[in-house]
Amino acid sequence: CRTEQRGQGHPITEHTGHLPYPPTRHDNDLRICTFNARTLASHENQAIFEEAIRGIRYDRDIKEHRTRVLLRAAEERKSLKKAKQSLSKNRTPMDATLGRTGDPITSRSGIEDRIQEFYTDLFRSEIHSVNRKKTQLMKNVWCTGPAVSLHGDDVVETDAYVYLGRELRCNGSIDSELLRRKRAAWGAFANIREVTSQLQDAKLRASLFDSHVLPALCYAAETWPLTKTTVSFIRRAHRALERALIGTTLFMQQKKNQSCADIRRISLLSDPIVHITRAKHRWAGHVLRRDDDRWSTRVTQQFPHPNLFRPRGRPPARWRDSIEEYAKMPYSTGRSTRSSSQRAPYQHWMTRARDRSNWKNCDPRGFA
Known part of the structure; x- marks a missing residue:
């Protein structure tokens, strides 16, 4: 041990018990690396070594490292999703592939043959059969007739289904879709809240919000009719997210006598109705x-x-x-x-x- 040769004492016994805070991984790296076979020969030094390892606070270091990586990605305008994927700890390489008999395949030619069999099975004609459990039928009021059957079984009728991430209803209502957009926006905000709570730059924080949360809130809004109810719902949902972004609540806003325009000047967010328009x-x-x-x-x-007339009252x-x-x-x-x-x-x-x-x-x- 280089420290022992310089006559400075044992690195573990010298510092153990004198730190003003619990030791972290960085504090213990030097001390753990200084052990050699001669040091671990005695049971006393081995007990000190095990105690030092148990005192390492990996959880705090991992959380601080995660925060630093996400903040760096946000400041460099990089993808937060890729940054989180780089922090994944559950990456286990596949050491063997099982064949049809259940035996592991270790040769390259065997793996190539297994992949070829996989694609052959994938593109067989019987694979492209209709899944009767996932097949449903939606009809409007002008569609009448007997029930539709598939392979002898009646297809279940429904009045709503989700297509490409958007819920479509037979009556054309988007009330349930607005609730889905609200939940999706809060879910997107939860993914970046760890970063936005640490950012001090208001413009960078607003840019991060507009690029992650606003598209989730206004997804497929190109097909929405902008009624007063829809505009009011989107504005209220966006203002709640806006208050959560800057760390305030509706009660605090009313207590400080702040208007929505005051909150917007602090958050620097884009108007969701402008985004939809x-x-x-x-x-x-x-x-x-x-x-x-x-x-x-x-x-x-x-x-x-031209020969048709609309009913009385204001049309939708x-x-x-x-x-x-x-x-x-x-x-x-x-x-x-x-x-x-x-x-x-x-x-x-x-x-x-x-x-x-x-x-x-x-x-x-x-x-x-």
């Missing part, structure tokens, strides 16, 4: 510029029959109403001055959406 604006342009005759384009361009809000609200402006662009020389003749919003450059500049609020 921009998404709907882009999606409308994509749908109307298609030339492959998809059903979504047909439904968007569909107009009611449609998907296109929020777009027509600002696309009716008879100006070439909302960013220009409203002088008569720059006015353009009125064009329907569907006509303008087919022109990419015209549609990009048609939003009078400059969201596009």
